[in-house]
Amino acid sequence: MKVSYVYILKCSDDSYYTGVTSNLEKRFQQHQNGFHKESYTYFRRPLILVFYASFTDINIAIDKEKQIKKWSRAKKEALIDDRYEALPNLAKKKFRTRK
Template sequence: MKLSYVYILKCSDESYYAGVTTNLEKRFVQHQQGFYKESYTYRRRPLTIVFYASFTDINIAIENEKQIKKWSRAKKQALIHDEYEALPNLAKKKFRIKK
């Protein structure tokens, strides 16, 4: 059974990048070496892996990656720091009160 991974990288500019791969070590080396010059991480090196999760179904991994990419910075940080109980509250839309 081949595993797939969803991962989050912390970039040198403090931003986060989420990706999916079947070979986490190889993909991280590619990010670090700037293998793809057009990629988000190319100008934001060096990078650190701050989160990853493994999946036995690549389709579920891709769904999770797409979901994480839409998340706010705060929600990504809660995931990174294993603060799962905070995730539902961070998902709620914040409304501004008009005066």
């Protein structure tokens, strides 16, 4: 059974990068060492691995990666901080009321 990982890195500019891989340690080292010069993280090193989740189905992992990439910073931080109960409320659109 092959395991895939969705991961979030915190970059030196305080932004987040979300990715998917089948080898988390190797992929993190590639990010940290600047293996891909064209990658988002290349000029944002050093990096910190702040979250990861494992999946036995790569298709589910890819779907989760895409989902997380669309999330707001607040929602990503709730996930990172294990505040799962906050996730549904952070998904709700806030509308201004007119007076």
